[in-house]
Amino acid sequence: MRKGISTWILVIGGIILGMIIFFAGVYISIQTIKINEKQAALSEINTLYEKIERTCLVGGIGETYYYKISLPESIRAVYVSNYSDEEPPDKVSVLISENKIGLGKYFCYQFFNEAPNCRKISCNTFMTYIGTPSMKDDLLSLLARVAGERPRYNYTIIINKTFFDTVIAVTKPVEIPITTTTI
Numbered sequence: 246m247r248k249g250i251s252t253w254i255l256v257i258g259g260i261i262l263g264m265i266i267f268f269a270g271v272y273i274s275i276q277t278i279k280i281n282e283k284q285a286a287l288s289e290i291n292t293l294y295e296k297i298e299r300t301c302l303v304g305g306i307g308e309t310y311y312y313k314i315s316l317p318e319s320i321r322a323v324y325v326s327n328y329s330d331e332e333p334p335d336k337v338s339v340l341i342s343e344n345k346i347g348l349g350k351y352f353c354y355q356f357f358n359e360a361p362n363c364r365k366i367s368c369n370t371f372m373t374y375i376g377t378p379s380m381k382d383d384l385l386s387l388l389a390r391v392a393g394e395r396p397r398y399n400y401t402i403i404i405n406k407t408f409f410d411t412v413i414a415v416t417k418p419v420e421i422p423i424t425t426t427t428i
Contacts, residue, residue, distance in 0.1 A: 282317045282395075283356065289314045290323055294352045294364055296404055297414050301368035304406040312402045314375070318395055321357050322376035325349035329363045333374070342379040344416055346371050368406075372414040375400050 326349040353363040
């Protein structure tokens with residue numbers, strides 16, 4: 246009788262240990278995927294910043310560049326602001342959905358549940374808010390979820406130097422009035 250109980254204890258203990266090892270492996274795999282996704286997003290965001298900064302510093306007035314960027318849903322927003330520690334607006338997802346434009350001298354991005362990160366830009370920059378749009382399910386994100394994938398949001402950014410100290414980076418052509426003074 247004792248041998249039967251000890252066998253069952255070993256079997257149940259082995260199953261529990263196997264489940265712990267399995268779920269630890271799944272957790273580590275998920276964390277690795279998230280880290281890789283974040284690193285890829287940071288690389289694309291950094292490249293966008295560099296293209297805007299380079300256009301500002303060495304681009305001639307009227308020069309236009311195109312940059313395609315793909316962001317995961319873990320990024321809340323990429324935007325410009327007037328201060329180095331400025332949070333994105335409260336309803337930034339609505340601004341993203343409506344292709345609204347911000348103005349600032351700091352290029353910022355924020356992941357969900359993290360503080361924003363900002364870098365100084367040498368020019369005044371008008372930029373469309375990009376990132377995770379309004380949480381209303383659109384067809385593309387719904388299809389991605391049904392297929393078991395995480396949605397990615399793709400943007401084509403048009404970077405244009407319009408004045409010696411002004412750069413526009415938008416997802417669609419937008420007329421922004423630039424006033425100049427003649428002396």
